[in-house]
Amino acid sequence: MSNLDALQARLEIFREAGRNLQLDPLISKEDFARLGVEYQTDEIDKLEQAIEDSPERDNKLIFTGHRGCGKSTLLAELGLRLTDTGRYFVVMYSISDTIERSAVDHVNILFSMALQLLEEAEKRSIWLQPGIKREFYRWFGKHTQTETQVAESEIEVNAEAKTTGGIPILMQLVAQIKSKLKVSSETRKQISIDFARKISELVEKIDELQSHIESATGQKVVVIIDDIDKLDLGVVETIFGKNIQSLLDPNSIVIYTLPIATLREVSITASINTYIKKIYMMEVTKFFSKADVRKPDRIPNPAWMNVFSEILQRRLPQNSIEPDVQTDLILLSGGVLRELIRIADRCCDLVKLELRGQIRRQQWNQPEVKIDRQILSDVETELQIEYARALGQIDFEMLKAIYQEFKPQDTENERFLDLLHGLYVLEYCNAKLWYDLNPIVRDLLVQEGILS
Amino acid sequence: MTQFSEPVTTSNEDTYESLISLIENSQEQLALIIVACDDLALRQRTIERYEREAKQSQIRCERIVLGMEPSLRAGLAKLGIENQDGVVVTVTGAEWLLRVKTRATDAQSDLDKFFGYLQWTREGLREFRYPVVLWVTFSILREMSRRAPDFWSWRKAVLRFESEASEESLAKPALGAIVPVMRDLNSLERSFDREDNNDFIPPPAEILSEIHQLESNNPTSPNLATLYAKLAEIYAKRIARGEANNLEEEQQQAIEAFEKAIDRYRELNKQSALASTLNNFGNFLFNISRYIDATDFYRQSLDINRKIGNLNGESISLTGLGNAFDSLGQYEQAIDFYQQSLDINRKIGDLYGEASSLGNLGIVAWRSLGEYQQAIDFYQQSLEINRKINNRIGEANSLNGLGNIYFILEQYERAIDFYKQSLNINYENSNIRDKAISLNGLGNSYYLLEKYQQAKNFYQQSLETKREIGDLNGEANSLNNLGNIYVLLEHYELAINFYQQSLEIARKIGNQNSEANFLFNQAIALDKYKPLSFEALEKLKQARAIYAKLKLDDKVAECDTEIDNLNRIIATEEGQPKEDRNAVETPTIEIVANDTKSAYAD
Known part of the structure; x- marks a missing residue:
């Protein structure tokens, strides 16, 4: 094997790693089989139990956690687990795939919920009676100004037929409606106008779909709406502060994901707590206890280090990272899974860059390129610059205070909430909440001479 | 009424010359003279003029008015003219033939029939050897060929008279005692729940089978509440659209479904669904004119919405109450509820709702105590808001409301202006339902301007539009309005027929208030058509019974007056024939006005 071949093979290995280091959550069974590790399964147990025991009312769950801490993956796993019992009809979707993020409101969350139920019913060939089915398609068509005639006659034709994977024309129509909901602000505006004053009609439609699906399958409908936490804080506040009631009106079990910063605002938490028994929280992994975290000889929690190592092993090529560098990389993530993946992915990018350089310059017989301290350091610098871009002097002061006190002066301060939402500050939890800086931000502050 | 010597324009004068010479020169042969004229007054003058001249030339003058079976040949045969020397037959009535089918299910419209008869009986006309002057409108003329x-191809000549008079004096037929007065606007054409009749509804059997299945498998399932609410909604819609196979039975089924849904929601303690279902039940009862019962459910809904702090819902329940009290003629209460609803909409910054509440207040203000100025104020405010938020449909509604007010104030020209603006917006927005309402408003205005031809055209368009969207309630109102026109034109038989159709629709959809109104109107027409028949009296009594049941006291009193009148006349006529008839005040006919009440009590 020539040196060129060796370099190219290695490049290919890192390319493959790059594909495994996508920031997307794991969703399918295949994903889990290939890349999944056991992580916070007790959280899944808790949620599962909450659903199993959920009464007919009070069956809405709020699930929260830092961005990128693994919520979506966990929810997907929950969904698969529930599906496997054969007792649940799980509909999970991302709100950000459904509606443009700036335009999300309680009306179109509910509208998308109805649409998603219809799509799942069609996809899984749930047999709805033809008249009932036709009414739904007509209704969706009407509110999105979409022509449904062809689809309706198709329903008549297929009244008795069972098609696996859904009737193509209907699937197309649903796709068309979904794309309108996502991209057409006119359509969304019209929906908001149509239902602003009669949200009950929208809730009725969701309940009807849920009833029909449950009649047809004998299963309970569970809706999991992901990525609400990706929305801007103001948007989420309007939805859950002022309009939470209507989001709780549908009969089905619904899990909403909320950004953690929203829950630090007392008024909103109060509003949520009025209607919801318990908020489920996925924590960021704590490698250190609050007592130890500032000690120079601190030792990270070995169990968690193992989990994070395992995640990296599943995704990185063998022998591609030096063990002590791997430890540093893990600690740099602050316990946030997506940050871990992001840092590893950037490291792989730099490795690939180096490999390509060697190929181009025909530098054979070099030592094998790995993720080494230099590469990790370069990645950190890159990320520091990205984090620094949005920070002003006042922020530095606030961050410094948090670092020193493990908490902000005022947890409801808008700017603090933004920093929390943006992962500058991470929330950890023992018996009490405490806050620390994202390690990258901490290092940034050290470099700036704000921290020693 | 008109003098011979009155100058007519030169070209019409020339046409007249041609006409009279055709009449004189075509004796003893079949001569079909088709004359187009849209100016009914001119036509009247012309007919009188040539008949007078003809008589001077020893020509007999006969007239035929086309009626419900518009066969020219049958009409001529009925005249039974044997000695065919010196005759001229004038045929009118074609202008009143409707383009639109009298019943949606009819195979042909009047006009279709008319052309059909002309086409297929032309050979049969050969036996009538005298000139026949057939008066048509220009639009009929255009279609005839x-x-x-x-x-x-058998025509002898085609003549055209241009309209002369200004619009104002056009088409005023010589009427007897009837002067229609806009006295009562209670039977409003509500765009009440603004539900789209194009919505597809599944057959109740589908939901019923699901309910049965669920009741045997899982009788405590919360889904049963959802399904019963759905079933109730389906029945309610079927009834509103006149699709019920058996009205009474389905009304009963709707009520039972509503009650079951309500019970179950109560048990489940699902407050918002409960409030909304109670409100829907209120709407259903309202639609079948059970106003008092409706208020009961609106109130329950209101209480819950207040309890759970659902301001939107509260405003909707209040609007429902306003509508119900408005229909009961209890305007002060209606105003109170509309006002409360307005306050809430302002509080929650719901501009659409605010505009709509203002519109409702506008309606009730002009209906109660004639507070026109206040009504105009309300409408103007609602117009401003609608323009501000670019709610074109709302804008059209406000304009229409203003049209109504000016209509009531007898400023018909101004009313027409508003209606036209409103119509334009509705055309622009393909808002078919409200387009029909504007058209109806225009019809009413022209009606009171005594431009009956135009009024008829607008009513007709409105009727067509309503049929297009399956708005049965509106269809019945338009038919009623057409009936009114025919009463004024003394085509009583046609009028009775139209009232009958509107009556049948009202019965089909269980709208008792309308049923009583139409019965009342039909009674008036019957009395004209067959004076002294007991039929009219009977209809009035039927109407009275319904009004009494609905506790509409004003209407009951109105019926009593008419019944007394009729009884008195009948008694008089039986004792000593004739005369006094005209001394009795002619009853006024109910006109169905429009209402753009944007009550979103749904």
Whole structure:
């Protein structure tokens, strides 16, 4: 094997790693089989139990956690687990795939919920009676100004037929409606106008779909709406502060994901707590206890280090990272899974860059390129610059205070909430909440001479 | 009424010359003289003029008015003219033939029939050896060559009279005692729940089968509440659209479904669904004119919405109450509820709702105590808001409301202006339902301007539009309005027929208030058609019974007056024939006005 071949093979290995280091959550069974590790399964147990025991009312769950801490993956796993019992009809979707993020409101969350139920019913060939089915398609068509005639006659034709994977024309129509909901602000505006004053009609439609699906399958409908936490804080506040009631009106079990910063605002938490028994929280992994975290000889929690190592092993090529560098990389993530993946992915990018350089310059017989301290350091610098871009002097002061006190002066301060939402500050939890800086931000502050 | 010597324009004068010479020169042969004229007054003058001249030339003058079976040949045969020397027959009535089918299910419209008869009986006309002057409108003339080509080829001549008078004096037929007065606007054409009749509804059997299945498998399932609410909604819609197979039975089924849904929601403690279902039940009862019962459910809904702090819902329940009290003629209460609803909409910054509440207040303000100025104020405010938020449909509603007010104030020209603006917006927005309402408003205005031809055209368009969207309630109102026109034109038989159709629709959809109104109108027409028949009296009594049941006391009193009148006349006539008849005040006819009440009590 020539040196060129060796370099190219290695490049290919890192390319493959790059594909495994996508920031997307794991969703399918295949994903889990290939890349999944056991992580916070007790959280899944808790949620599962909450659903199993959920009464007919009070069956809405709020699930929260830092961005990128693994919520979506966990929810997907929950969904698969529930599906496997054969007792649940799980509909999970991302709100950000459904509606443009700036335009999300309680009306179109509910509208998308109805649409998603219809799509799942069609996809899984749930047999709805033809008249009932036709009414739904007509209704969706009407509110999105979409022509449904062809689809309706198709329903008549297929009244008795069972098609696996859904009737193509209907699937197309649903796709068309979904794309309108996502991209057409006119359509969304019209929906908001149509239902602003009669949200009950929208809730009725969701309940009807849920009833029909449950009649047809004998299963309970569970809706999991992901990525609400990706929305801007103001948007989420309007939805859950002022309009939470209507989001709780549908009969089905619904899990909403909320950004953690929203829950630090007392008024909103109060509003949520009025209607919801318990908020489920996925924590960021704590490698250190609050007592130890500032000690120079601190030792990270070995169990968690193992989990994070395992995640990296599943995704990185063998022998591609030096063990002590791997430890540093893990600690740099602050316990946030997506940050871990992001840092590893950037490291792989730099490795690939180096490999390509060697190929181009025909530098054979070099030592094998790995993720080494230099590469990790370069990645950190890159990320520091990205984090620094949005920070002003006042922020530095606030961050410094948090670092020193493990908490902000005022947890409801808008700017603090933004920093929390943006992962500058991470929330950890023992018996009490405490806050620390994202390690990258901490290092940034050290470099700036704000921290020693 | 009109003098011979009155100058007519030169070209019409020339046409007249041609006409009279055709009449004189075509004796003893079949001469079909087709005359187009849209100016009914001019036509009247012309007919009188040539008949007078003809008589001077020893020519007999006969007239035929086309009626419900518009056969020219049958009309001529009925005249039974044997000695065919010196005759001229004038045929009118074609102008009143409707383009639109009298019943949606009819195979042909009047006009279709007319052309059909012309086309297929032209050979049979040969036996009538005298000139026949057939008066038509220009629009009929345009269609004639195409739709009755064989008849057309037999024509002797086609003459055209241009309209002379200004619009104001056009088409005023000589009427007897009837002067329609806009006295009662209670039977409003509500765009009440603004539900789209194009919505598809599944057959109740589908939901019923699901309910049965669920009741045997899982009788405590919360889904049963959802399904019963759905079933109730389906029945309610079927009834509103006149699709119920058996009205009474389905009304009963709807009520039972509503009650079951309500019970179950109560048990489940699902407050918002409960409030919304109670409100829907209120709407259903309202639609079948059970106003008092409706208020009961609106109130329950209101209480819950207040309890759970659902301001939107509260405003909707209040609007429902306003509507119900408005229909009961209890305007002060209605105003109170509309006002509360307005306050809430302002509080929650719901501009659409605010505009709509203002519109409702506008309606009730002009209906109660004639507070026109206040009504105009309300409408103007609602117009401003609607323009501000670019709610074109709302804008059209406000304009229409203003049209109504000016209509009531007898400023018809101004009313027409508003209606036209409103109509334009509705055209622009393809808002068919409200387009029909504007058209109806225009019809009413022209009606009171005594431009009956135009009024008829607008009513007709409104009727067509309503049929297009399956708005049965509106259809019945338009038919009623057409009936009114025919009463004024003394085509009582036609009028009775139209009232009958509107009556049948009202019965089909269980709208008792309308049923009583139409019965009342039909009674008036019957009395004109067959004086002294007990039929009219009977209808009035039926109407009275319904009004009494609905506790509409004003209407009951109105019926009593008419019944007394009739009884008195009948008694008088039986004792000593004739005369006094005209001394009794002619009853006024109910006109169905429009209402753009944007009550979103749904």
